[in-house]
Amino acid sequence: MYFAVFAVYFFGSRYYYNWKIGRDYQQFEQAILDYLKNDVYGGKTPQETYQMFVDALKAGNLDSASKYFYWEKQVEEKEKLEKLKAEGRLEEYIENLPKWEELKEEEYWDPDGRRYSYKYIQEEDEVFYDPLLKKERVISAGEYQSWIDFQLNKQAQIWKIYSL
Numbered sequence: 001m002y003f004a005v006f007a008v009y010f011f012g013s014r015y016y017y018n019w020k021i022g023r024d025y026q027q028f029e030q031a032i033l034d035y036l037k038n039d040v041y042g043g044k045t046p047q048e049t050y051q052m053f054v055d056a057l058k059a060g061n062l063d064s065a066s067k068y069f070y071w072e073k074q075v076e077e078k079e080k081l082e083k084l085k086a087e088g089r090l091e092e093y094i095e096n097l098p099k100w101e102e103l104k105e106e107e108y109w110d111p112d113g114r115r116y117s118y119k120y121i122q123e124e125d126e127v128f129y130d131p132l133l134k135k136e137r138v139i140s141a142g143e144y145q146s147w148i149d150f151q152l153n154k155q156a157q158i159w160k161i162y163s164l
Contacts, residue, residue, distance in 0.1 A: 041067035042158030046114050046150040047100055049159040057081070057094050070151050070160040077164075096120070103148065112152040113162065119145050 041064065043049040049068055056065035062085065066078035084090040103116035126139045149162040 037155040039071075039153055039156045039158060039160075042153060042156070042160050044158065046116070046159045049150065049161060050100060050148070053161060054094070054097060057090075057097075068161050069164075070153075070162045073162065098148075106147070108149075110151075112154065114150045114159070116148045116150075117145055118148070119143055 041052070043052055053065055053068040056062075056068065062078060062081045065081060066074050069077045081090065081093075084093050098118040098120070102118050104118070106115045106117050108115040121143055122139055122141050124141050127136055128139065129135070130137045148164050150159045151162040152158075153160050
């Protein structure tokens with residue numbers, strides 16, 4: 001008798017907890033899908049998204065500007081923009097952003113992504129702290145190539161900046 005009660009309790013409670021975890025996961029997944037579906041910070045093309053981002057920056061709306069980035073990058077980008085503003089370097093950052101006409105579309109491995117390259121001139125050597133290497137590095141003066149990656153938010157059918 002005790003074994004039957006124990007078995008029902010043990011296996012029943014495990015079933016309940018597994019069901020609860022599954023239900024919570026489905027609710028979490030649905031919340032993310034709803035968030036992505038209702039996203040309005042992006043354009044029908046990468047170019048439109050980029051222009052909206054630049055316009056938000058020029059208007060001084062850092063919160064909106066950061067929302068043109070892919071959802072997992074927004075907090076990081078907002079912090080970066082706020083730091084630039086606090087250091088008095090935001091205007092320089094905006095000024096140095098490439099014009100859309102300077103961007104060249106590159107081949108990209110993801111059918112829902114786009115990559116655009118551009119060249120820029122580093123006027124003088126710049127020392128910066130690299131958090132990945134945990135040491136200071138130097139970018140020497142010269143010509144460099146960089147990229148801007150875009151990712152399609154399929155739920156809202158708008159383009160987001162993935163990296164800049």
